[in-house]
Amino acid sequence: MTTTINVALLGSKFMGRAHSNAWLNVGKFFPVEPLPVMHTVAGRSASDLQEFADRWGWQQTSTDWQSVVQSADVGLVDVATPNGVHAEQAIAALEAGKHVACEKPLAGRLTDAQAMTDAAEGASGSTFVWFNYRRVPAVALAQRLVASGALGRIYHVRAAYLQSWGGPDTPLLWRFQGDVAGSGAHGDLNAHIIDTVRFITGEEIVTVEGAIEHTFIEERDLLAGAAGGEIGGAGAATAGAKGRSTVDDAVLFLARMSGGALASFEASRLATGYHNGNRFEIHGERGALRFDFERMNELHFYNLDNDSAVQGWTTIDVTRAGSGHPYVEAWWPDSHGLGYEHTFVNQASDILTVLGGGQPVAALPDFADALKTQRVLHAAIASARNRAPVDVADV
Numbered sequence: 001m002t003t004t005i006n007v008a009l010l011g012s013k014f015m016g017r018a019h020s021n022a023w024l025n026v027g028k029f030f031p032v033e034p035l036p037v038m039h040t041v042a043g044r045s046a047s048d049l050q051e052f053a054d055r056w057g058w059q060q061t062s063t064d065w066q067s068v069v070q071s072a073d074v075g076l077v078d079v080a081t082p083n084g085v086h087a088e089q090a091i092a093a094l095e096a097g098k099h100v101a102c103e104k105p106l107a108g109r110l111t112d113a114q115a116m117t118d119a120a121e122g123a124s125g126s127t128f129v130w131f132n133y134r135r136v137p138a139v140a141l142a143q144r145l146v147a148s149g150a151l152g153r154i155y156h157v158r159a160a161y162l163q164s165w166g167g168p169d170t171p172l173l174w175r176f177q178g179d180v181a182g183s184g185a186h187g188d189l190n191a192h193i194i195d196t197v198r199f200i201t202g203e204e205i206v207t208v209e210g211a212i213e214h215t216f217i218e219e220r221d222l223l224a225g226a227a228g229g230e231i232g233g234a235g236a237a238t239a240g241a242k243g244r245s246t247v248d249d250a251v252l253f254l255a256r257m258s259g260g261a262l263a264s265f266e267a268s269r270l271a272t273g274y275h276n277g278n279r280f281e282i283h284g285e286r287g288a289l290r291f292d293f294e295r296m297n298e299l300h301f302y303n304l305d306n307d308s309a310v311q312g313w314t315t316i317d318v319t320r321a322g323s324g325h326p327y328v329e330a331w332w333p334d335s336h337g338l339g340y341e342h343t344f345v346n347q348a349s350d351i352l353t354v355l356g357g358g359q360p361v362a363a364l365p366d367f368a369d370a371l372k373t374q375r376v377l378h379a380a381i382a383s384a385r386n387r388a389p390v391d392v393a394d395v
């Protein structure tokens with residue numbers, strides 16, 4: 001008989017939708033066990049939640065997340081709330097014996113991320129962090145290529161996450177409130193590319209050599225009603241007054257990796273012309289890789305083992321089921337492209353596979369792993385503020 005696990009989702013907006021879609025569809029595409037049951041969605045507005053539950057198929061709604069994470073019926077708590085709320089919710093769920101899948105960054109502050117990791121260490125439940133870009137087939141293939149030695153020693157890593165939605169017309173969403181978000185583009189976007197680089201190279205970032213953070217837009221329109229607001233979402237009515245943004249709009253930093261590579265990271269919400277330009281380039285002694293999420297089904301590979309007469313960048317269409325490309329067997333025939341939502345379904349599959357005792361397609365970060373990314377975030381800010389290099393081990 002197929003086993004099941006009851007899932008409780010906390011948060012019902014952007015990530016709430018992405019995760020609901022994942023829990024709804026994972027069992028239809030992947031042979032997962034246990035199968036997820038969409039048990040309860042918790043949030044702050046009862047009427048919004050009912051509409052959300054009806055749309056996505058959640059069995060119950062609640063405006064009291066504390067009682068939800070205590071419920072004996074719930075097996076897995078999925079945290080899709082703002083960064084500053086993660087610690088309280090995840091720790092409560094772990095203390096109640098639940099498995100926890102938490103959105104990234106692990107927390108807004110390093111102290112919260114550390115407390116979450118401490119709670120996870122002694123807990124009976126497993127932890128997972130939704131660094132979903134690991135589960136883009138092209139990114140998972142890049143990791144396999146590097147692990148197989150296709151690039152040899154790595155010399156350079158260049159990672160950038162470039163968005164442009166944070167212009168002066170964007171109101172003071174929670175993402176611009178330091179007490180809720182922790183940081184701006186840094187924790188939102190650099191967190192992803194730090195994780196991706198750590199994942200692909202298998203190396204750690206050991207030193208931040210220098211960093212710059214900047215807030216270009218210091219005041220934004222205050223939102224009417226409760227603080228929050230989905231990016232680009234409807235109903236972002238403003239109150240006619242301004243409030244201070246207390247986060248960065250952009251952070252750039254230079255780093256050294258444990259294998260000796262030199263790396264650069266850049267995150268911006270004001271990179272006009274890019275909407276979700278999540279990119280990396282990796283140069284090694286035997287070859288190079290490059291990727292841009294805006295063309296997420298392609299991985300570019302430069303292979304020095306090729307005859308010099310035909311040497312050049314190869315564009316690999318990473319949707320070839322027969323080629324063993326990660327995750328794509330579960331989806332469509334060759335070149336029937338995948339999208340953003342598939343990365344979350346792929347991750348839901350890996351989470352359930354691990355809970356069922358199996359091996360994920362690509363390594364899944366737990367809280368201890370995501371804490372390493374959080375330390376790098378913290379080191380970069382310390383470096384920017386002190387105008388000095390910072391060893392990640394010292395933060």
Ligand SMILES: NC(=O)c1ccc[n+]([C@@H]2O[C@H](COP(=O)([O-])OP(=O)(O)OC[C@H]3O[C@@H](n4cnc5c(N)ncnc54)[C@H](O)[C@@H]3O)[C@@H](O)[C@H]2O)c1
Binds near residue numbers: 012045103188228230
């Ligand atoms: N993996 C990714 O690609 C990705 C993309 C976007 C956001 N995120 C992360 O997901 C998390 C949520 O972001 P989002 O874009 O969905 O935000 P959002 O503003 O769209 O939704 C946040 C949800 O949390 C609820 N919420 C807010 N404060 C709460 C509180 N105190 N208690 C209970 N519920 C509360 C809101 O009602 C809303 O339902 C953040 O940590 C963010 O960094 C990850």
